[in-house]
Amino acid sequence: METRDSELGKELDATLQARRELGTEYESALIESFLEKLERRLDGAVDRRVRRQVAEQQMVVARGGRPAVGRDGENFGERFGFAVVSLVLAVPLTAIATGAAGFRGLVVTWLGVIGVNAVHAARGRLRWPREQRGTSDRDAA
Structure with missing residues (x-):
């Protein structure tokens, strides 16, 4: 997780450096670009979690148990x-x-x-x- 955080930190530093070099007229485009990268990273993390939870539920069902439906395991x-x-x-x-x-x-x-x-x-x-x-x-x- 630390490598991902450091990569995100590098992206933010690069965006801030580009803003200093390009000036305020490109600020909104730079922010948009950074937010798109952040959104892709978050989407990837959510996808991995969902896939892991689905796999866990499939294992529970395969072993003969009842899948937990809600956050607290109740429908x-x-x-x-x-x-x-x-x-x-x-x-x-x-x-x-x-x-x-x-x-x-x-x-x-x-x-x-x-x-x-x-x-x-x-x-x-x-x-x-x-x-x-x-x-x-x-x-x-």
């Missing part, structure tokens, strides 16, 4: 579905709790709904080793 559809189901179930629970305990029941019900959704959302962000969670790749499939 957006799963999170959205959980939220919708919890809200649908919250309606009758609210009616029952309000009828039985009044305003306190309403508050407790919605604190529970919010708590369950918060725990579900935070679950994917916590990075516990699989051994501590008690699951393995084969259990997840």
Whole structure:
């Protein structure tokens, strides 16, 4: 990575030197040229990362595991579905709790709904080793 950084530094130095020699009338063209080189370098880095992640996912699938779909290994559809189901179930629970305990029941019900959704959302962000969670790749499939 240091060689790439030094190459980029050399490119920047060359651009600045050319600006000194050519003057301010060529400044925008020099900046544009440098930014194009920087963009190509970033595109190359992103392409390499994407190819590496795709290869890693293919290895996981080839070994019989489940591919991680989201950044936290959880599918957006799963999170959205959980939220919708919890809200649908919250309606009758609210009616029952309000009828039985009044305003306190309403508050407790919605604190529970919010708590369950918060725990579900935070679950994917916590990075516990699989051994501590008690699951393995084969259990997840």
